[in-house]
Amino acid sequence: MNTIECNQKCTKCSHWKYKDQAPRLSPKKVVDAILSIPSAQELCIVGGEPLLFKEEVYSILEGISHTKIRTIIITNGVPMDEEFIARVSKFNIHIVVSIDTMDREFWRFVRGTNSYDKVFKNLEHASSVLTPAELSIQSVLSAETQPHMEEVAQYAKSKNIYHSIQDYIAEGFEGSWTVLPNKVAFGPRTEQQCYAADRNLSIVQNGNVYTCFQQNWIDGCKEPIGNLNSLSMPEILASYYTALVSQKMRSCNLPCKVLKCNTQN
């Protein structure tokens, strides 16, 4: 999570109300941390709006380009211009663009801005350059967006773009939407561990490392497992506290279990 800052004013998420609180962690430190994990398979770059820092994204992609790691970039689509697509398309990437409606008026409610035309122009270009394996659309499902899902799905289908749906959750995002009682996206069953356990690591903008983004919601796991400004990733992973957090994750069953970064697909 390379920033909390954002150029949209969504009603589902309050990240845009915050400013980063620390100097930026250098892309080199991020790359070193990733390269120190031989089993790493996927890197997800997310925010806030991660493309506010495109140069750093390019540096990270370059730094891990000799590995098999695939990088997923989740964006609101506003800064996803032609130059960005040209520069990242030579790497092993998958871009996820967040689209919750095809309706221009409702878009203003969703995004708090008039970015509809820009996002669809960028998305049209991206879909003309990238392969279906490199681009998808993700929607957030709530009572407000449910009537809009079919139209988004139809649009994605017409462009041969995979469409995923993530349930709206209130926790952590401080949004003002309404959780649906009968969600469509199911996380692992209650008796199963959260898929993030022993698989995910989250590096945030100030260098703090957590297991999952929501680690600090787990009882007794409020503190990060370390900070990359003072420790290397192997040192962080070797600590007793990291082992304790991992153990607690295996029986953790919080609402964030359904977020796509914590599920198998």
Ligand SMILES: C[S@@+](CC[C@H](N)C(=O)[O-])C[C@H]1O[C@@H](n2cnc3c(N)ncnc32)[C@H](O)[C@@H]1O
């Ligand atoms: C926090 S955003 C950051 C990346 C980028 N700014 C974007 O909007 O795609 C990451 C993903 O979380 C989704 N999201 C935002 N608020 C959410 C909420 N309250 N519940 C579930 N997903 C949410 C977004 O739609 C996006 O697909």
Ligand code: SF4
């Ligand atoms: S969902 Fe993405 S675009 Fe919307 S405010 Fe949050 S970080 Fe920004």
Ligand code: SF4
């Ligand atoms: S349920 Fe949430 S807090 Fe618990 S391990 Fe999974 S992602 Fe982390």
